[in-house]
Each structure stands twice: as structure tokens, then as C-alpha cells.
Amino acid sequence: MRPFELTLTEASAALRRRELSATELTHSVLERIEAVDARVGAYVTVTDEAARAAAERADAERAAGRDRGPLHGVPGGLKDLIDVAGLPTTASSQARSGHVAHSDSAVAARLREAGAVLVGKTHTHEFAYGLTTPQSRNAIDQDRVAGGSSGGSAVAVAAGAATFALGTDTGGSIRVPAALNGLVGLKPTYGLLPRSGVTSLSWSLDHVGPITRTVRDAALLLAALAGPDAGDPASLPAGSAGDGLRGTDGDGLRGLRVGVPSTYYFERVDPEVEVAVRAAIARLGDLGAELVEVTTPMDRYIHAIHWGLMVPEATAYHEQTLRSTPQSYGPDVRVLLEAGELVSAGDYLRAQRARTLLRRAWARVYEQVDVVAAPTVPMTAVPVDQHAVHWPDGTVESVSDAYVRLSAPANITGMPSLTLPVGRDAAGLPIGMQLMAAPLADATVLRAGRAYEAAHGVRTTPGALVS
Known part of the structure; x- marks a missing residue:
């Protein structure tokens, strides 16, 4: 296996065993970027020289006996909404022409402290306001959309052009591209990861989170990045998650109650997606989970x-x-x-009140179950020139509305949501399953995802995606 194909967990272990150096791993990823990025369009900026220098520092530190943790020497990318000192934050927009960040965002600073190697800034749909990321192409099929708005981050990881990446998620912008490219994407509990130094789309809906090849990789990143930050007013105080980020490799799923929606999440969903996700849910039952039918609340208002x-x-x-x-x-x-500009203050306040009711309604769902399992998106990656979806019931939906529809509830309520690959359709395109839980139950979705992955996971191999 070539170094760029390693998962974060595998790369970290190889680095710690001295079987691989950070310099070798980073060179492999940079060579992969050079080989594939012209076709997939993952990066707006590649920090070649700085990445090589950071990898050499990581090797020198490890040789001197300093181990910064599991991210030490591992190369990753950041969505180009996330400030890195001395680099442009373009948000993929002319409106940001000439902008250069004067300091690191909180998450970039934490990655730097953890010894991670930044290889570049990844494309986003302009200011994260879209679900396709038109500059990027799906890593499996370049005639298909990458998903958005963290499309560049997902394509980079799927194509082997980053070992991990960070994205942002306001209505599915981590989970949608992760699902469409056969990856794991985590939208953590609102406020668990800091957003200071991150360009905002919608302050009360925005989340920062990881895009990785495995659930275990996502858990490593979450543990390294979570924690309070004075620069983010929504940041949760120290100790909010307690020990919730540990112990995600529990012994099967015995005792875990998994909710299976009878409404909303399986409506207007491609038949191949439904079959794959229902089969994956059944496998959670085989692993010891109790499957419980649930009605998802306030669907018509989402x-x-x-x-x-x-x-x-x-x-x-x-x-x-x-x-x-x-x-x-x-x-x-x-x-x-x-x-x-046409939305009145009254309309905005009514939306906030409705959000409060939706949060309370979902809290009642989690009195019945620990996790809700459902499709991440209603269909796999569509062709780049497709703008609408025609459903059998006669409904016509824009592609963006279709992709955001199943993701938005987790943003409105702030609950954690994890997507992981559970199969492919007849065209070989990935299908994702979404696992959601009550706020601060991030470890619960990671535990369920990790158990599925260990028993039945579909691992994305970057070398097989883009030749």
C-alpha cells in the first residue's frame, strides 16, 4: 500500500513505529495532489514548501523523543473558509480577493499544536452557500458532482490527496460530500469544535468537523480538536462532553437502541439508497442493537x-x-x-421559535432511542449538469434541496450526525448512512459507526478511485 492510501489511524501507527517518516508520507500525498488534482479540483492552494518543512520538523521532533499525539506528522487539508496565518482565505469567491489571514483559526492552531502537516486549502462552494462545489469533481466519477459545500475537502481525502480534511457543515456540507465520495463525515454537537477564525455562512447553524476514511479517524480528530474557545460565543465550556469522546470501540452494540424512521427519511429516496441503508440498519441489529421504529417530528416544517x-x-x-x-x-x-434582505424580523423570530419546538420534539425521540439511523442523502452523486430531481410521486426538487433535505434537522437541533459508507449503487457510486444522537452524545454515534465499520464497513481505497 502506498503511503497516501493509508488512513489517519494507519499512518499515525506507522509513524510511531518508525516504519514511515512524516517526510515520506507528506511527499507521497503531495505527489498524489500533483497527479490527480487537475482532474478532481480539490485544492485552491497547495502549500508544498511549507508542508515539506513541517514534515521535516515532525520527524526531527519524533527523533528527539517528542510525540505530539496521533496527528503528529500526518498531512491534511482545510476547507478554504478556515483561517491559516499567512495564507489567503478565499471562500472560493472574488469577494475575498487579496484577503490574507493574519492569524490561525482555533482549529488550525490546534492542528498545528498537534503536529499535523497542512498540505493545502480546499475548494468550497462560494462562501459555503451551495451543495455541489462546482470547482471540484467527484473522486469516483469526474462527470458527477463532488457534493458541497466541503466538496474539495471530501475529494482530497477520497482521491488520496489528503490523509484527512476539515470542512464546515451548515445544512449537510460535511456529510453530503463525504457520502457522495464514499467517506466518513462527522458534524459534531453544535459548539463542541470552535469556529473562531472560520468564515461564517449562518452563525447558529455552522459546525466544523472532520472528513476521513474511517470512523476511528474521525474520532481521533474530534478528540484532538474539541474544547472551549473564548473566541466562539457558542463554544461549549470545558467538560461539556465529559468522557464522551473516549471508548468509541465498545463491545458490539448490545443494549443500544437504534431508531428507524417511519416518516421523512425514507420518503423521496432512490430505491437503491433505501435498500442499502435498510440493510445496514439490519446489520446494526445483528451486532446487538435493538431496532425501534420512530416517527421523526415536525417534518413538514424542517x-x-x-x-x-x-x-x-x-x-x-x-x-x-x-x-x-x-x-x-x-x-x-x-x-x-x-x-x-426580504426576510422580515418576524419571520426570523418565528423560525427561531420553531427551532426551539423542534429541539424539544427531538429530545423526546431520544427518550425512546439512543441513535437514529437513516440515509444521509436521498440519491447518489448526480451528473454535473443535472439541476433537478424528478421523483416518482411527481415532485420536482432542485439538486441542492434534495441533498440538504435529510441533513438539515441535525443542524437545526445541534445534534451530532455521522455519515459512513454502506454500499454502492449499480453505477458504483457510494451510498451513505447517517447516524444521529442527542446533543453531546457524539461518542454514541461514533461507537455505532465504528461497530458497523469493523464488522461490515466499505473502505474507500484512494488508489482505486482516480488513476
């Missing part, structure tokens, strides 16, 4: 609540630039930002 929160918050963030240089935005994003 779209309205999500858009009622996101649209005005995004417009408020861009208010000054939208008025001074509106032409600096792409047409699709500009339309959405201008639409936000």
Missing part, C-alpha cells in the same frame, strides 16, 4: 425552519459587501443573499 434561519443570517454576514460590490458574488450566491 425546510422552512432551516431556510428561515440560514438565509437572513447569511445576508447579515455579507451585508456591507453585498451593498458595496454585489458583482463580486457568483449569480447563484448573489440571488440567495439578496433574497435574505
Whole structure:
């Protein structure tokens, strides 16, 4: 196996055993970027020289007896909303032309302290306001969408152009591209990972989280990055998660109650996706989980609540630039930002009140079960020129609305949500299953995902994706 094909866990173990150096691993990943990025478009910036220097420092530190932890010497990418001192944060927009970050974001600083090696900044849908990331292409089939808005991060990991990456998730922007590229993506509990130094789309919905090849990799990153941050008003205080980030490799799933939705999550879903996810849920039962049918609450209001929160918050963030240089935005994003100016204060407040009711309703669901399992997205990656989905019931839905539909509830409520690959459709495109739990039960979704992965997981091999 070539170094760029290693998972984070495998790479970390090889580095600690001195079977591989950080310099060798980083060189392998950088060579992979050079070989494939022209086709998949994962990166907006590649930090070649800085990455090589960081890898050499990691090797020197390890030789001197200093071990910074499991990320020490492991190369990764950051979505280009996340500030890194001295590098542009373009948000894939002309509106950010000439912008250079003066300091590290909180998560970049924690990665630096953990000894991780930054190989580059990855593409996002402009200001994260979209679900396809048009600059990037799916790692399995370049005629298909990458998913968004963390499409560059997902494609980088899937193609072997990063061992791990960080993205952001406001309505599915980590989980959608992870699912479409056959990866693991985690949207943690709201406030568990700091967002200071991260360009906002919607402050009350935004989350930072990992995109990796395995659930165990995601758990390692979460443990390294979680913790309070004075720069993020929504950051949870120290000790909020308790010991919840430990012990994700429990003995099977005996005693775990897994909710199987009878509403919403299996409606307007491609038949191949439904079959694969229901089979994966059955396998959770084989591992000892108790499967419990649940009714997901307030389904008819989810779209309205999500858009009622996101649209005005995004417009408020861009208010000054939208008025001074509106032409600096792409047409699709500009339309959405201008639409936000038409949302009244009353509408926004009603969305906030409805969110409170939705949170309470989901809390009652988690009195019955520990985890809810469902499809991550209703269909696999669509062709890049497809803009709408026609469902058998006559419903016509935009591609973006379809991809966000099953992800949005976790953003509105702040509950953790993990996607992992559970199969492929007839075209060989990955299918993802989503595991959700009550806020601060991140370890529960990781435990369930890890158990499935260990017993039945579909591992994405980067070398097999892009030749």
C-alpha cells in the first residue's frame, strides 16, 4: 500500500513505529495532489514548501523523543473558509480577493499544536452557500458532482490527496460530500469544535468537523480538536462532553437502541439508497442493537425552519459587501443573499421559535432511542449538469434541496450526525448512512459507526478511485 492510501489511524501507527517518516508520507500525498488534482479540483492552494518543512520538523521532533499525539506528522487539508496565518482565505469567491489571514483559526492552531502537516486549502462552494462545489469533481466519477459545500475537502481525502480534511457543515456540507465520495463525515454537537477564525455562512447553524476514511479517524480528530474557545460565543465550556469522546470501540452494540424512521427519511429516496441503508440498519441489529421504529417530528416544517434561519443570517454576514460590490458574488450566491434582505424580523423570530419546538420534539425521540439511523442523502452523486430531481410521486426538487433535505434537522437541533459508507449503487457510486444522537452524545454515534465499520464497513481505497 502506498503511503497516501493509508488512513489517519494507519499512518499515525506507522509513524510511531518508525516504519514511515512524516517526510515520506507528506511527499507521497503531495505527489498524489500533483497527479490527480487537475482532474478532481480539490485544492485552491497547495502549500508544498511549507508542508515539506513541517514534515521535516515532525520527524526531527519524533527523533528527539517528542510525540505530539496521533496527528503528529500526518498531512491534511482545510476547507478554504478556515483561517491559516499567512495564507489567503478565499471562500472560493472574488469577494475575498487579496484577503490574507493574519492569524490561525482555533482549529488550525490546534492542528498545528498537534503536529499535523497542512498540505493545502480546499475548494468550497462560494462562501459555503451551495451543495455541489462546482470547482471540484467527484473522486469516483469526474462527470458527477463532488457534493458541497466541503466538496474539495471530501475529494482530497477520497482521491488520496489528503490523509484527512476539515470542512464546515451548515445544512449537510460535511456529510453530503463525504457520502457522495464514499467517506466518513462527522458534524459534531453544535459548539463542541470552535469556529473562531472560520468564515461564517449562518452563525447558529455552522459546525466544523472532520472528513476521513474511517470512523476511528474521525474520532481521533474530534478528540484532538474539541474544547472551549473564548473566541466562539457558542463554544461549549470545558467538560461539556465529559468522557464522551473516549471508548468509541465498545463491545458490539448490545443494549443500544437504534431508531428507524417511519416518516421523512425514507420518503423521496432512490430505491437503491433505501435498500442499502435498510440493510445496514439490519446489520446494526445483528451486532446487538435493538431496532425501534420512530416517527421523526415536525417534518413538514424542517425546510422552512432551516431556510428561515440560514438565509437572513447569511445576508447579515455579507451585508456591507453585498451593498458595496454585489458583482463580486457568483449569480447563484448573489440571488440567495439578496433574497435574505426580504426576510422580515418576524419571520426570523418565528423560525427561531420553531427551532426551539423542534429541539424539544427531538429530545423526546431520544427518550425512546439512543441513535437514529437513516440515509444521509436521498440519491447518489448526480451528473454535473443535472439541476433537478424528478421523483416518482411527481415532485420536482432542485439538486441542492434534495441533498440538504435529510441533513438539515441535525443542524437545526445541534445534534451530532455521522455519515459512513454502506454500499454502492449499480453505477458504483457510494451510498451513505447517517447516524444521529442527542446533543453531546457524539461518542454514541461514533461507537455505532465504528461497530458497523469493523464488522461490515466499505473502505474507500484512494488508489482505486482516480488513476
